[in-house]
Amino acid sequence: MSAVAHDDAHHEQHPYWIKRWLFTTNHKDIGTLYLWLSLLMFFIGGIMALIVRTELFQPGLQFVDPQFFLSMTTMHALVMIFGVIMPGFVGLANWLIPMMIGAPDMALPRMNNWSFWILPFAFAMLLSTLFMDGGAPAAGWTMYAPLVLQTGAAFPFLVFSIHFMGLSSILGAINIIATILNMRAPGMTLMKMPLFVWTWLITAYLLIAVMPVLAGAVTMLLTDKYFGTSFFNAAGGGDPVLFQHVFWFFGHPEVYILILPSFGVISSIVPTFARKPLFGYASMVYATASIAFLSFIVWSHHMFTVGMPLAGLLFFMFATMLIAVPTGVKVFNWVATMWRGSLTFETPMLFAIAFIVLFTIGGFSGLMLAIVPADFQYQDTYFVVAHFHYVLVPGSIFALMAAVYYWLPKWTGHMYNERLGKWHFWLTTIFVNLTFFPMHFVGLAGMPRRIPDYALQFTEYNMIETIGAFGFGLSQLLFVYIVVQTIRGGEKATAQVWDGARGLEWTLPSPPPYHSFTTAPEVK
Amino acid sequence: MAHAQSQEHYYIPHGSHWPIIGSIGVATMMVGGATWLNGAEQGRIVLMIGAIITLSMVFGWFGTVIRESESGIYNDQVDRSFRWGMVWFIFSEVMFFGAFFGALYYARIWSMPWLGGEGAGVATQFFLWPGFEAMWPQTANGPAQIGGEFKVMEAWGIPAINTLILLSSGATVTWAHWGLKANKRAQLILGLILTIALGVLFISLQATEYVHAYHELNLTLESGIYGSTFFMLTGFHGLHVTLGAIMLTVILLRSILGHFTPEHHFGFEAVAWYWHFVDVVWLGLFIFVYWL
Ligand SMILES: [Cu+2]
Numbered sequence: 001m002s003a004v005a006h007d008d009a010h011h012e013q014h015p016y017w018i019k020r021w022l023f024t025t026n027h028k029d030i031g032t033l034y035l036w037l038s039l040l041m042f043f044i045g046g047i048m049a050l051i052v053r054t055e056l057f058q059p060g061l062q063f064v065d066p067q068f069f070l071s072m073t074t075m076h077a078l079v080m081i082f083g084v085i086m087p088g089f090v091g092l093a094n095w096l097i098p099m100m101i102g103a104p105d106m107a108l109p110r111m112n113n114w115s116f117w118i119l120p121f122a123f124a125m126l127l128s129t130l131f132m133d134g135g136a137p138a139a140g141w142t143m144y145a146p147l148v149l150q151t152g153a154a155f156p157f158l159v160f161s162i163h164f165m166g167l168s169s170i171l172g173a174i175n176i177i178a179t180i181l182n183m184r185a186p187g188m189t190l191m192k193m194p195l196f197v198w199t200w201l202i203t204a205y206l207l208i209a210v211m212p213v214l215a216g217a218v219t220m221l222l223t224d225k226y227f228g229t230s231f232f233n234a235a236g237g238g239d240p241v242l243f244q245h246v247f248w249f250f251g252h253p254e255v256y257i258l259i260l261p262s263f264g265v266i267s268s269i270v271p272t273f274a275r276k277p278l279f280g281y282a283s284m285v286y287a288t289a290s291i292a293f294l295s296f297i298v299w300s301h302h303m304f305t306v307g308m309p310l311a312g313l314l315f316f317m318f319a320t321m322l323i324a325v326p327t328g329v330k331v332f333n334w335v336a337t338m339w340r341g342s343l344t345f346e347t348p349m350l351f352a353i354a355f356i357v358l359f360t361i362g363g364f365s366g367l368m369l370a371i372v373p374a375d376f377q378y379q380d381t382y383f384v385v386a387h388f389h390y391v392l393v394p395g396s397i398f399a400l401m402a403a404v405y406y407w408l409p410k411w412t413g414h415m416y417n418e419r420l421g422k423w424h425f426w427l428t429t430i431f432v433n434l435t436f437f438p439m440h441f442v443g444l445a446g447m448p449r450r451i452p453d454y455a456l457q458f459t460e461y462n463m464i465e466t467i468g469a470f471g472f473g474l475s476q477l478l479f480v481y482i483v484v485q486t487i488r489g490g491e492k493a494t495a496q497v498w499d500g501a502r503g504l505e506w507t508l509p510s511p512p513p514y515h516s517f518t519t520a521p522e523v524k
Numbered sequence: 525m526a527h528a529q530s531q532e533h534y535y536i537p538h539g540s541h542w543p544i545i546g547s548i549g550v551a552t553m554m555v556g557g558a559t560w561l562n563g564a565e566q567g568r569i570v571l572m573i574g575a576i577i578t579l580s581m582v583f584g585w586f587g588t589v590i591r592e593s594e595s596g597i598y599n600d601q602v603d604r605s606f607r608w609g610m611v612w613f614i615f616s617e618v619m620f621f622g623a624f625f626g627a628l629y630y631a632r633i634w635s636m637p638w639l640g641g642e643g644a645g646v647a648t649q650f651f652l653w654p655g656f657e658a659m660w661p662q663t664a665n666g667p668a669q670i671g672g673e674f675k676v677m678e679a680w681g682i683p684a685i686n687t688l689i690l691l692s693s694g695a696t697v698t699w700a701h702w703g704l705k706a707n708k709r710a711q712l713i714l715g716l717i718l719t720i721a722l723g724v725l726f727i728s729l730q731a732t733e734y735v736h737a738y739h740e741l742n743l744t745l746e747s748g749i750y751g752s753t754f755f756m757l758t759g760f761h762g763l764h765v766t767l768g769a770i771m772l773t774v775i776l777l778r779s780i781l782g783h784f785t786p787e788h789h790f791g792f793e794a795v796a797w798y799w800h801f802v803d804v805v806w807l808g809l810f811i812f813v814y815w816l
Binding site for chain 2: 015055105110114122156160167170179211212215216219222238245332
């Protein structure tokens with residue numbers, strides 16, 4: 001008999017349709033909703049990117065007007081960050097954390113429901129700005145004052161949708177922390193937790209610490225525009241640079257919010273397919289914690305050219321470079337895990353290895369950007385675009401895809417089509433490099449970002465990038481096909497799925513029961 | 525399932541329609557507010573409708589949780605989850621205030637002196653605002669004197685009295701907590717009534733201070749960075765005190781109805797924590813906004 005206490009007596013069967021999806025308190029259903037939202041927004045944000053790339057296929061202005069071009073770069077970033085990567089990893093957290101720590105569900109299931117159901121409303125509000133007077137926000141996702149204050153009717157919608165997404169993130173993060181701290185099975189001590197759980201614990205802490213700061217920053221924008229405050233107005237004793245400081249105090253930890261859960265995913269996948277335990281578990285935990293700590297004291301590396309005392313430049317340069325140490329520890333540990341392992345290369349492993357290589361490229365270009373005198377040259381060029389796309393696409397997005405291939409058999413009870421999975425991997429990896437690698441060159445040669453036109457000498461590389469972008473986008477249709485095919489049927493998956501897989505989630509049947517662990521498992 | 529109280533058993537709440545109603549309510553409020561800000565008066569009506577939906581969500585959701593809690597189906601693990609939830613929620617609030625304290629700090633330490641020509645601000649001052657003397661708070665409505673001449677709020681009038689009021693309310697709520705733990709219900713109820721009374725007194729004094737600022741000191745939200753930080757910090761704080769007083773009132777009504785036991789009273793503690801948090805923020809305000 002189930003030991004889950006319910007005030008109404010449904011156990012393994014669950015309610016249907018509206019009652020199931022709208023009112024759900026189930027971590028798997030909510031995780032599924034998050035993942036589908038993430039996939040949908042991936043295509044919406046992707047279409048925006050393709051509009052940008054279409055315009056940049058040739059020099060000159062041909063397809064869209066510059067204002068709309070800037071709306072597209074702005075909205076693409078907001079959608080991809082807040083609508084794809086963050087919900088994607090929260091979806092994984094929902095599905096996996098209770099199963100990994102031996103809990104029946106999340107700690108605060110109703111709040112969990114709300115964290116998800118805020119998002120469709122927030123994004124409806126954000127996307128509706130595309131049809132407003134003055135167009136969608138076009139001042140960049142960083143919303144620098146005073147430029148962003150020139151936004152038309154879209155402005156208050158932009159601010160409120162960010163408040164709303166922030167609320168969702170904070171509630172979700174509170175829930176994840178409460179779950180990890182309070183719902184672990186007996187014997188599951190902190191230092192026995194899978195690394196995915198650890199990285200999410202730290203990510204959730206970062207979310208709670210910085211999302212309110214972003215809320216404060218956009219609130220100040222709102223009152224500056226409509227209520228006559230002078231936060232970012234020098235004439236009134238304020239300073240536009242103040243916005244950049246507040247924004248990046250949120251913004252830099254935010255990039256770790258986007259990447260730390262990927263580290264957790266990769267740290268789960270590599271040991272499975274190397275058939276060896278993770279090398280240096282404790283050092284991984286400490287490295288994650290150090291990265292999180294350092295992320296609070298490096299934000300001004302986004303503003304080196306804005307004008308800052310020399311001492312500030314030096315401090316933020318060295319603090320930023322220091323992050324390479326814990327990140328290097330991680331990369332070393334993944335490689336050491338594979339060292340002399342009996343490796344096999346199923347799709348999740350392929351994505352994980354590509355992550356390690358390509359994310360490291362993004363890390364190195366980040367290190368270059370951290371060097372103040374060099375950054376003076378790179379600032380606002382395509383080199384910066386290349387850098388953050390390397391950490392976010394073959395970084396975060398690859399980790400999400402690796403995670404889907406890795407856990408999809410567990411979630412659905414079916415194996416995905418390995419042949420198609422490999423096709424998807426190779427197409428994605430080739431096109432992602434075709435898209436973003438040439439950006440390093442045009443950036444170093446001086447091509448500025450956020451401009452719909454460029455000098456003639458950049459044409460060939462831009463054409464290659466556009467072709468790569470369309471190839472990348474189309475390859476993702478294959479991903480959708482594989483996922484849908486796996487949900488609908490396929491070879492039955494065993495409970496363990498992968499012969500090298502270790503951890504509590506693999507002790508549950510595939511697919512797992514509606515309430516993961518109804519009685520706490522014993523953890524030795 | 526009557527044995528659900530022990531530690532080996534888990535509790536999972538059944539589904540709820542309140543979250544989605546909350547999303548609809550808040551989204552309606554935001555759309556209404558945004559259209560209003562864009563100059564359409566009808567936005568106000570939409571805002572009101574959204575507020576009503578949101579309020580009904582708050583009543584409904586908390587009502588459900590209170591009923592469930594009183595029927596005794598929550599175990600210790602649920603109690604601990606709620607505690608962690610509240611602790612981290614308060615931490616997020618601290619960070620929200622941190623953004624505005626940061627703005628105040630930045631304006632006082634950096635942007636005002638730079639406008640006055642200090643350090644790298646030499647050229648800015650020479651070309652843009654020649655002759656501007658940066659003095660906090662006297663000229664803190666900036667070189668363009670935005671909002672016109674103003675006088676600053678003195679720390680040792682109403683603000684000092686308000687500090688005393690809020691500190692005593694922290695003591696009375698703790699006294700009420702002692703009453704609850706010792707099962708002295710009269711002390712609990714009296715302590716709560718005193719706390720709420722002090723909270724209301726604080727809010728009314730704060731309102732008097734705002735009237736005074738606007739009418740006699742010409743200190744408004746538009747008085748440059750001084751007015752911006754002053755009203756945004758004290759305003760958000762006042763909002764939190766109001767919210768805290770409402771929460772305390774709910775706790776008072778529940779106490780009168782006989783809710784809470786000496787062992788189980790998370791609702792009371794959560795509100796008490798919140799009240800102390802509001803208290804601490806006020807100390808920061810008193811020192812950095814009014815006094816120094
Ligand atoms: Cu950064």
